[in-house]
Amino acid sequence: MLQPLAQLGRSTLIYGLGLAAGRLLSLLTLPIFTRYLSATEFGLIALLLLAGMVARQACGLGIGGAAGIVYFRAADASGRAAALWTAAMLTGLGALALLGLAWLAAPALGGVLLDGAERAGLIRWHALGLAAGMLAEMLLLRLQFESRPAAFVLLSVGQGATGLALSYLLVVEAGFGIAGWIVGNCGGALLGLLAVLLVVLAGCRPAFDRHLVRPLLTSGLPLVPGGLLTLLLFQGATYAVAREAGLAVAGQFSIALQFGAGMMLLTGAFGNAWYPYFQSHAGRPEEAARQFPRLVSAYAFGFGLAALAFFAVARPLVALLTEAGFHAAYRGVGWSALAYYLLALWSMLLPALYFARETWLVLPVQAAAVVYAAGGHVLLLPALGLEGAAMAVALGAGGMVATQLLANRLRGYRLPMTEPGRLLAALSALAVAVLTQRAIDESLALPLALPASAALLAAYAAVGWRGLGRERLALTTRLRARGQLRA
Secondary structure (H helix, E strand, O other): OHHHHHHHHHHHHHHHHHHHHHHHHHHHHHHHHHHHOOHHHHHHHHHHHHHHHHHHHHHOOOHHHHHHHHHHHOOOHHHHHHHHHHHHHHHHHHHHHHHHHHHHHHHHHHHHHOOOHHHHHHHHHHHHHHHHHHHHHHHHHHHHHOOOHHHHHHHHHHHHHHHHHHHHHHHHHOOOOHHHHHHHHHHHHHHHHHHHHHHHHHHOOOOOOHHHHHHHHHHHOOHHHHHHHHHHHHHHHHHHHHHHHOHHHHHHHHHHHHHHHHHHHHHHHHHHHHHHHHHOOOOOHHHHHHHHHHHHHHHHHHHHHHHHHHHHHHHHHHHHHOOHHHHHHHHHHHHHHHHHHHHHHHHOOOHHHHHOOOHHHHHHHHHHHHHHHHHHHHHHHHHHOHHHHHHHHHHHHHHHHHHHHHHHHHHOOOOOOOOHHHHHHHHHHHHHHHHHHHHHHHHOOHHHHHHHHHHHHHHHHHHHHHHOHHHHHHHHHHHHHHHHHHO
């Protein structure tokens, strides 16, 4: 058990360090951008990002998800190269479609998203950056599939850093406001695509295989509605907040989502390592049946501690890194992080249906999650405002986990994915700890809340360490054996 954990751990660490570097850059520049951009402008940016995510998901045709399926089924290196480049060319066609649609619809979108049809040019700049990002991400999959996390991270972080640097110059130094932010990020995406092309072309000759178009599309297109539903689950809340409470509160909510998305430093790093890892077990079902349930338990306890930490540090961190008009955002940070934790937990339950080739089941599960979140918004947003919206997102993600567990059971998959008792214990302990932390935040002044939060984190860590009994025993046995060898 320790060997697969170590293998996943090494890749996760590298991906995590890279994501952490990119996220740190964003956090360090956040005080600057919140000084030069208002909460209302952040609300406009949040709506623009939401529209861009929807457009990318629709025009991407699901090829990003299908590429891995076709790639790992290829018999040799030339087949894998053909799978990657055929997927990249299809993605390029989708990117061209996005650009064409954005060019035609820019005046109308400018009026809706940026509060003025005269800003149509900014819509086109944003679309250009989206198209470049689509193609760069597709080509980067080669590095991920070949287990080259260092190169993957270097290129990803470089693109993000370039976009931030250009945005800083245009927003702060040149005073272009929201226009500077849009054009700067577009420039970062274009330069990032150029760098990715130079790296990928150096070791992989382009090849197109028309016979792969059909499997890529048949595997990818069913993923598009599900991807849109996931976007609606996480990002659609911004639109709901804007309608219910106004753009200023939507701007605060977008800041809460940005801080909470720091959880993706961990879950995203783990996910980048998890996908090729579980796909490599497609021909080894017995080994997968032994390892996967224990890995799910280890994730539930270990990453649960990280999710709880976001609740604990949200209040002082938001106060430290933002202007006073954004301080209320801390109430949504922890719930946003919890939602990302639950989304990654859900993704760990998918190998059973991937191996059974029943990926169609993902869509109804995601649709159910959106229904759960919508119900949460109706009940919680009017009463609790920003925090209610974030809670509704977490409710949707939690409902997705529960629905997937039920679906796996009803479908009777042979590959077990969980140890029910340990998973229930981990999630129950986390729920109690989260509610306790929120009570601490609302009842204690910050100087008293900090030590109370630290004690709560220590208590949860102790519960998690105890819950990982078999893994703890294996680890201590190995450490003792190493000590005896050295002696």
